[in-house]
Amino acid sequence: LAKKNRLEHFAYYNPEMEEQMLGRLNVIRQLRTDFANNCLELWYQPQFSLATKKVIGAEALLRWRTADGTFIPPGVFIPLAEYSGLIIEIGDWVVTEACQQLKRLEDDFNHISISVNVSIPQFRRGDFVDTTINTIRSQNIKPSRLELEITENILMDDPQIVIDALARLKEEGVSIALDDFGTGFSSLSYLQKLPLNRLKVDRSFVTDINKEGQSVIAETIINLGQKMNLKVIAEGIEEIEQQDHLIKLGCDEVQGFYYAKPMPEDEFVKFLHDNR
Ligand code: C2E
Numbered sequence: 020l021a022k023k024n025r026l027e028h029f030a031y032y033n034p035e036m037e038e039q040m041l042g043r044l045n046v047i048r049q050l051r052t053d054f055a056n057n058c059l060e061l062w063y064q065p066q067f068s069l070a071t072k073k074v075i076g077a078e079a080l081l082r083w084r085t086a087d088g089t090f091i092p093p094g095v096f097i098p099l100a101e102y103s104g105l106i107i108e109i110g111d112w113v114v115t116e117a118c119q120q121l122k123r124l125e126d127d128f129n130h131i132s133i134s135v136n137v138s139i140p141q142f143r144r145g146d147f148v149d150t151t152i153n154t155i156r157s158q159n160i161k162p163s164r165l166e167l168e169i170t171e172n173i174l175m176d177d178p179q180i181v182i183d184a185l186a187r188l189k190e191e192g193v194s195i196a197l198d199d200f201g202t203g204f205s206s207l208s209y210l211q212k213l214p215l216n217r218l219k220v221d222r223s224f225v226t227d228i229n230k231e232g233q234s235v236i237a238e239t240i241i242n243l244g245q246k247m248n249l250k251v252i253a254e255g256i257e258e259i260e261q262q263d264h265l266i267k268l269g270c271d272e273v274q275g276f277y278y279a280k281p282m283p284e285d286e287f288v289k290f291l292h293d294n295r
Pocket residue numbers: 064079080081092093094097106110113135136137138168198199222254255256257274275276277281
């Protein structure tokens with residue numbers, strides 16, 4: 020039996036896995052260095068009201084430009100930043116950048132909000148709420164102009180910690196959105212416990228919205244949001260037909276390549292001026 024186990028154990032070892040692991044550790048090391056050297060950028064993707072077609076805000080999205088000029092996609096490095104805990108420092112930086120941006124936009128675009136994505140490890144650390152509130156206060160911006168995007172998965176390991184933290188932030192006036200709604204693992208019962216302002220309809224429910232029988236989830240999310248007095252924003256709109264369908268379903272707001280891709284800060288400010 021022992022021999023068999025050993026053999027089985029041996030069967031699990033595979034050099035590709037080790038290589039993959041070493042590769043990941045290298046990426047984490049490089050990310051830590053590049054973050055310290057200011058090689059992370061915050062890009063902005065505009066969000067629009069479907070009623071007015073005006074820009075109402077933007078989602079801030081991390082971009083990592085390595086020394087040789089290539090971009091590593093967030094889908095690759097965010098999970099590693101979360102795994103290593105680096106996301107805590109990076110997340111604080113993101114909030115600070117977004118608040119500084121809101122301050123700079125205050126004179127000309129006081130109505131614009133900025134949404135930042137927040138990961139589970141940031142909540143696990145006890146001082147996320149205080150740090151975020153301090154940043155908002157030190158920039159002296161209206162708290163509701165900052166929105167925190169959380170996903171349902173954030174409730175997976177300790178929902179009460181997250182719910183309490185969000186309640187404190189909401190009390191301070193910060194806005195909260197539920198991102199990628201419908202793609203996670205949480206039960207609907209949490210929806211009523213979370214102090215939300217907005218629901219984000221995931222791109223996967225928008226992509227085929229015009230195909231027979233494929234719009235039912237988007238429609239249900241929009242109705243649910245309306246019944247709960249939440250704004251509903253759909254993400255991933257790439258075609259005008261998708262927009263038109265979302266208008267028919269009563270969706271409030273949109274974000275997607277059809278309108279604008281994420282862009283560096285200076286381009287975003289120019290975009291705001293050109294589209295006022
Ligand atoms: P997300 O929060 O769901 O962000 C939306 C993603 O959809 C972004 O990808 C955006 O570029 C992309 N997108 C927007 N419109 C369209 C469209 O019309 N078509 C297509 N194909 N894609 C569209 P991105 O920037 O690659 O970010 C991926 C994910 O990485 C984000 O998903 C978010 O979960 C995470 N992320 C990005 N920045 C941060 C951050 O600062 N902190 C944390 N914790 N996560 C972040």
